[in-house]
Amino acid sequence: MTAMRAAFLDTTTALLDEDPRTALVLADISASQLAPAAHRHPDRVLNVGIREQLMVGVAGGLALTGLRPIVHSYATFLVDRAYEQIKLDLDHQGVGAVLVSIGASFDGSAEGRTHQSPGDVALFDSLGDGWTVRVPGHPDEVAPLLRNATATDDPVYLRLSEQRNAQAYPDADRLRVLRQGGTNAPLVVAVGPMLDPTLAATEGMDVTVAYTHTPRPLDTAGLRALAGTEVVLVEPYLAGTSSAIVSRAMADVPHRLLALGVGQTDLRRYGDPADHVRWHGLDASGLRRSISAFLRSARS
Template structure:
């Protein structure tokens, strides 16, 4: 996904003189050819993430469309105050593009982990969030948000599904278990694990790479009584949206994702996926327990 982002952004810089790119050393080498061709629109401020976002706010005030890029914890968590003030409060917009996701660089330690990034972006006003599940989904969605005029966060990861799914992010049913079946919503690169997890269960699976704005109409059309939410970041990030969308219906919600406990471990991204129960086996255990609790409650005493 990262290389696809570099290639697409390099093309956008050549095609649209409104496009700018602001870096804080991360990926600077990859963008060196673009910086040589467009020195006035490719800016590397060094390891100063807060300044990076502030510069993007200034560029936006001049009418440019800035793309701002770094690791998720540096881009969203470290520079959150500048995102809040220099973009939102000034009523200007930018496209933030992160790498690293929740734990892609787990071997680098806690400084490079960011499971709470989407939750933080969710505190801001009217942002679009894309969490692509495959590198081939990146070019179209990146071009769309750069061509737009709103603020957007694009969350790239080394984790990916086997194949891309296109579309604008509305919920797409990738497995239909019939009317009234429990609905599992898989966001981004957890789709394949979710499908494998429910292969022997009567569960409908829907996919989206755009958790914000959440496809409320699609959710209401697909959801029965039981809804399972699987997100590759902090568990429960979209719970409020799902609950509000179904507030007029009796429903149960199981929210799965990265846990809040600080594991204080290194390991690989695959290790963290397993430790947080986001692999197929872990998801199967959680979903089976959730659906089994309803069956047990229905048994006569």
């Protein structure tokens, strides 16, 4: 079990014990690990079986009664498969839940395309600006982000990953500068687990590197304050997912934008997550090639 997933399970178990408003809805995934909590709280831990659409619908009903539901599965089942229920039973009803996914873009790549969901954050964007999206880059960021989410009634998506950075930054809901470049240096924004590859890729470059685990809402005020002429986005989901937000935020500022992330093309290949990271150019060497070419083109 990955460290982020373990942190989620431990924190969820504690929340169920501490807060009678917290509920949990599952579709078999992680049910065995959460069985002790289900035994203690049978009225607030519901496993609907392999029925992901029902799982989200039940969460909407629980939210209407005043409970704060946590909903959990692989991203491809939780978001892609149950998107209509997210749209209707949560978003359209004006109620919130905390949707917690594992699998991310291709953590489950060995299981094939059915377990890959690089487009999940883009789907939430299609619902408007009401959803908070958290993408932790370290296991120690998971518990505070989950606790923060359950303390509200807002709709929140928490995207867990097997990829992780070496250090946690729990307070990085706004852009946090981790490497300062010179005056008007290009700004490189790394989201979640893309921080360490980005730092390695930009070693020795005159760029400012900023990190966030909260791409929605994106810290556009921080973006404007830090950005020079060039902005590079490095995201662990579909490339360009945040491009429109950056473009709107800087509409009155001349700038060039490079959006890096998972490519739009279905590679139709198996392989482990590290293979997919490399194939999509999201390892340190691939990022360095892309960023270097972008910055060279600005000078030519």
